[in-house]
Amino acid sequence: MFRYDMQAEIWVYPGKGGWHFVTLPPELGARIKTAIVGMARPWGSLGVEAVIGQTRWRTSLFPDQKSGSLLLPIKTAVRVREGLGAGDTANLTIEMQL
Numbered sequence: 001m002f003r004y005d006m007q008a009e010i011w012v013y014p015g016k017g018g019w020h021f022v023t024l025p026p027e028l029g030a031r032i033k034t035a036i037v038g039m040a041r042p043w044g045s046l047g048v049e050a051v052i053g054q055t056r057w058r059t060s061l062f063p064d065q066k067s068g069s070l071l072l073p074i075k076t077a078v079r080v081r082e083g084l085g086a087g088d089t090a091n092l093t094i095e096m097q098l
Contacts, residue, residue: 002035003095004028010074012086020074020086024061024094029069032061032096048072051093053082061094 008022024032036046045060055078061070072094074084084090 001095001097002032003093005091005093007089007091008072009089010079010084010086020076020079021071022074022090022092023064023067024070024072026067026069029064029067032070033063046070046096048094048096051095052078052084052090055081 006025006028008024010020010022013019013021032046045062047058047060050057050059050072052074057075057078059073059075061072064071072092074090079085082090
């Protein structure tokens with residue numbers, strides 16, 4: 001199992017829908033992309049479990065052409081439960097089976 005603890009700022013996608021994300025540090029994104037060659041789903045997504053505070057959920061990482069890294073979407077229910085919003089820094093854990 002791959003596990004990584006990090007801190008990242010939550011930001012809002014400027015397009016329709018108001019999706020909230022964190023961008024993984026570029027070195028972590030590169031390491032994950034190398035480890036999952038041939039395992040990614042459509043659009044290059046990869047299923048993971050994420051943890052912020054007391055909240056654990058299943059989600060996916062998505063490639064981001066702008067940063068060259070990976071994006072982790074932060075669901076509304078997670079943000080509400082943990083009292084987080086855009087501009088806040090989240091302490092989070094990403095876990096995946098490799």
